[in-house]
Amino acid sequence: MDATHRTRLIRQRAVANLSLTRMHSFIETGERKLNDIQVRFDELPKIYNKFEIVQCELELTNDTDYSFNRQQFEDNYWKLRQSSMNTYSL
8 A cells, every 4th residue: 555545545534533522522511412323323423434435444454453442442432322312312
């Protein structure tokens, strides 16, 4: 994989991470409306899929170990998903 393509993939992965972080910040502020949370909750799988596509390409086409990035994202994703579900079910 050439360096330009690798850099592009890493940036795409960062965008997915930032989307997750923004959603987490939104939910944690406490100033949330149930409808807003539902709309954002529905976006979570899209964020996960974006990350997954880029992460898989990085893992399959590069010898660098990216498992830490995957683990970190997945941990944050599942915590946020659980938090969103708990808030939405209230």
